[in-house]
């Protein structure tokens with residue numbers, strides 16, 4: 001049997017609410033220390049996540065970071081490492097969506113989605129990997145989506161970004177394997193969060209879907225992330241794990 005896993009130091013972007021908050025809390029429940037990165041405008045919610053992390057038995061800190069501010073990412077990651085030590089797990093969770101018919105999409109619809117989801121994921125991964133390379137390795141987990149693996153109407157920028165994350169995950173895994181850094185992704189179906197609540201009020205626009213069968217739980221997404229972050233996944237890198245109730249198997 002393997003020795004028990006050593007204490008994890010986890011960074012999660014977009015940790016102020018939704019999946020990011022659940023991930024932060026669930027790592028703390030497993031004894032990890034967690035740094036929550038989110039927008040300054042989300043301070044109150046991010047500090048609530050930190051409170052939940054501490055209540056779950058971990059140490060927690062909030063560091064304001066807009067993942068599209070690429071000149072600030074390196075300093076934010078270093079500040080995070082000063083709090084609890086170098087990161088062993090980094091989760092690129094921050095994301096936004098915009099829904100519009102592709103024929104109507106403007107640059108002003110496209111850019112924010114691609115900037116947060118894809119550019120933010122890359123530059124945060126780069127900063128985390130620079131640190132992990134000097135500290136002996138780690139696990140980076142990117143937040144893709146079923147829409148990174150299938151098409152979907154009215155979400156061209158989102159689907160392009162999430163599809164980009166799937167292949168970015170492969171590219172980084174190949175390049176950083178030599179440094180002991182594994183890079184994987186999860187691709188959830190719909191999960192109840194403030195993001196989907198907002199979409200649900202406008203009506204989800206996925207053909208042939210029965211909502212009851214299409215929602216995964218926060219716990220199910222967290223479980224997939226824990227596996228990818230664990231020593232048990234030592235041989236797993238470059239992959240995207242769907243948490244989708246079989247959606248993409250069809």
Ligand SMILES: NC(=O)c1ccc[n+]([C@@H]2O[C@H](COP(=O)([O-])OP(=O)(O)OC[C@H]3O[C@@H](n4cnc5c(N)ncnc54)[C@H](O)[C@@H]3O)[C@@H](O)[C@H]2O)c1
Nearest residue numbers: 014016017018019066067093094095145190191193194195
């Ligand atoms: N909820 C779902 O059904 C679902 C399904 C598949 C994938 N995802 C993905 O999971 C991730 C989290 O989704 P969620 O439903 O929890 O969303 P959410 O909107 O509830 O939370 C997203 C968090 O990201 C933060 N964020 C947004 N822009 C940011 C930026 N520029 N810099 C830093 N933080 C920023 C927000 O402040 C917020 O705290 C996203 O990447 C989303 O695409 C969600």
